[in-house]
Each structure stands twice: as C-alpha cells, then as structure tokens.
Amino acid sequence: MKRIPHFLEINRPSILPLIAAILAIAIFILDTVTDLEIAAAVFYVAVVLMSVSFCQKRGVMLVGAACIALAILSYFLTRSGSPEAGLINCVISISAITATTYLVLKIDSARVAVYEARAQLAHIARVTALGELTASIAHEVNQPLAAVVTNGNAGLRWLTNQPPNVEKTKQTLERIVREANRASEIVGRIRNLAKKTGPQNERFNFNETVLETIALMLSEIQRNHVSLQTELQDDLPLVFGDRIQLQQVVLNLLVNAVEAMAMMEEGPHNLLVSTTNDNTRTVLFAVHDTGTGLEPDKLNRLFDAFYTTKLEGMGMGLAISRSIVEAHGGRIWATQNERRGAIFQFELPIRRAGMP
Ligand SMILES: Nc1ncnc2c1ncn2[C@@H]1O[C@H](COP(=O)(O)OP(=O)(O)OP(=O)(O)O)[C@@H](O)[C@H]1O
Ligand SMILES: [Mg+2]
Incomplete structure (x- = not known):
C-alpha cells in the first residue's frame, strides 16, 4: 500500500505502533487464559485496522499474518474448554482477520487512486494558470534581461573610455550579476510551479x-x-x-x-x-x-x-x-x-x- 502523505498526520502521535503492539499482546494473553469457547482472537482486527495508519501495504499484511499466528499459537496453548468449540472460534477469528486485512488494503488503494487523481488535477490546473499568465511572466523575465543589456552597454562604454573607468565598470558588472540572478529566480519559481512533484x-x-x-x-x-x-x-x-x-x-x-x-x-x-x-x-x-x-x-x-x-x-x-x-x-x-x-x-x- 502506497502511503498517502496526509497533512493531518503531522499531529498524529508516533506511539500508535506501540499501542498496537500492547493491544496485540493483551489480546494474546486474554485469548490464552480464557476458555477455548471465547473467541477473544477476533479483537485482532482492531490491531490490523490500527496498522493501516503507520504501515505500508506489506507491513499491514505482515501484521495480519502475525495476528493469525498468535491466534493459532494461543489455540494450542489454551488448556481449558472444548477443543471443537476452540477450533471453530479459531477459524472464525482467522477469517475475520483475513477479511479485515483484505478490505483494509482494498480501501486504501482506492484512497491512493483518489489522491493521485487529485494531485494530477491540481498539477494540470497549475500549468493552465501559468499558461494564462504567460504574457505577464514573459514581461517579468524580460525586465531584468533588458537591464542586463543596458548595463552591459554602459560597462563597455566605461571600459573604452580613456583611461578606462574600472570602478564604474565594476559597478555595472555587479548590476548585471544582480539582474541575471533576478531573471533566473523568476524562471526558477515558474519551473517549481510547473514541475510535477509529489507532496x-x-x-x-x-x-x-x-x-x-x-x-x-x-x-x-x-x-x-x-x-x-x-x-x-x-x-x-x-x-x-x-x-x-x-x-x-x-x-x-x-x-x-x-x-x-x-x-x-x-x-x-x-x-x-x-x-x-x-x-x-x-x-x-x-x-x-x-x-x-x-x-x-x-x-x-x-x-x-x-x-x-x-x-x-x-x-x-x-x-x-x-x-x-x-x-x-x-x-x-x-x-x-x-x-x-x-x-x-x-x-x-x-x-x-x-x-x-
Ligand atoms: N474575487 C472574485 N470576485 C467575484 N467573483 C469571483 C471571485 N473569485 C471567484 N469568483 C466567482 O467564482 C467562480 C469560480 O471561480 P474559479 O476560480 O473556481 O473558476 P474560474 O475562475 O471561473 O475558472 P478557472 O478554473 O480558470 O479558475 C468564478 O467564475 C466567479 O464567478
Ligand atoms: Mg479562477
């Protein structure tokens, strides 16, 4: 599962994996100490659901598999209760965990598709908006370029003076560098806006x-x-x-x-x-x-x-x-x-x- 960088997740505490692990251990203990007739292992679905927020596709599958392994292990460790009822409960729990893992992965890939479509649309709209501003942008780039030409000509004149005016030539060269940087900054900004980057x-x-x-x-x-x-x-x-x-x-x-x-x-x-x-x-x-x-x-x-x-x-x-x-x-x-x-x-x- 591709992780969608969700802006709200910046406020999400990073202790979620720890909580999920503690929950899984608690369920395992509960499942092992209680009767075989009690299907405590179905609660593992909560662990699978939690894993979506901090795991990628393979991680969620691994969490699902680990929950199934724990459910089977506790079936063999549990001594009290009827073994037949225990087996049925174990199968029910495994089915619930498998179905939850499958559905969670499906829902998330749909979420990724929606997210990618939105990002693409935003990119198209951005490029379209830039297209509408072409005349304005061309003017913005042209201004520093015109200043470069003017200063270049002035610099040539100061140099060909007799004697050449080195101080004035230096000043015009500095202005040329400044204006060229300005033009390059404008182009850079446009490139950034037009670029197709992930969030x-x-x-x-x-x-x-x-x-x-x-x-x-x-x-x-x-x-x-x-x-x-x-x-x-x-x-x-x-x-x-x-x-x-x-x-x-x-x-x-x-x-x-x-x-x-x-x-x-x-x-x-x-x-x-x-x-x-x-x-x-x-x-x-x-x-x-x-x-x-x-x-x-x-x-x-x-x-x-x-x-x-x-x-x-x-x-x-x-x-x-x-x-x-x-x-x-x-x-x-x-x-x-x-x-x-x-x-x-x-x-x-x-x-x-x-x-x-
Ligand atoms: N500042 C505003 N003053 C008055 N009406 C506005 C203003 N901003 C938006 N609107 C109204 O909202 C409508 C939708 O704006 P929106 O930016 O979504 O689309 P658009 O400007 O019509 O086209 P585009 O997709 O090219 O931006 C505009 O057509 C206009 O009627
Ligand atoms: Mg608009």
Missing part, C-alpha cells in the same frame, strides 16, 4: 510565498490598473505544508481577484492582500478586491467543481484551492466586501509546539 511537506515562510506569487503577477496587476496593497504580518509563524500547493491557492485567489476587477470599467481597482495570525492557532490569508462581487445565492456554489461565470473559465480554481486547504486541515471561504467586491480568505492551522 513535499516542509516548514516555510508563508509571507515569502505570497510575495513570490505577487511577483509573478505584477505585470498583470499593472496591466489591469490595479493598485496593490500588502499587509503581511511581520512575525508570522512558519506554516507547515506543501509550499507549491499552497502557492497555487494564493495564485488562484489573486488571479480571480484581478479578473473580477478587470470586468469593472468604473470605480477603483483596489487589491488588498494580507496575512495575520491573530488567534495564535492559525495563519489567515485574505484577498480583498473591488471587483464584480458575489451574489448571495451563488455563494455556496463558488467552490463547486466546474462552477464558472467566465467565458473562458474552467471553474476549477476554487474547487482545487478548497481541496488543497482542507487537506492541510484548514478552511477557505468567501464573503462580500463592504462596499463592493469580494473577500476570499483561508486559514491554516499552525503545528503544535514540540512536533518534529
């Missing part, structure tokens, strides 16, 4: 992720005459989860907000992006826009798959965002902005202290 859980600075996402959209923001304001809390605790997937959620919400404002010809185009951690248990990310706003009767459909009001929309952005946030143990919701526009927010739980 990678890590602790990361969420504000940085938000700023990186905004950087990818800057030209799009400018092109649509959006005035951007960021209020990112300074001492925001590190967030634990899949950075790329959470960046995808931020990107979806920002793209939606800019699209909603692009549809409004009149009035201000104000985008407020904020992060806070008021209640110390969660990190809250919010996007306030002054776009088309949300119709109250459509509020509960926004996050449904394929719900879209756009001609070229797929209606998957918010559905995928919700599944990502919920897989991280968080929640996402939308409300109407006070005067006009919408507010989309999501909160993520912070890992409890003392966790690895």
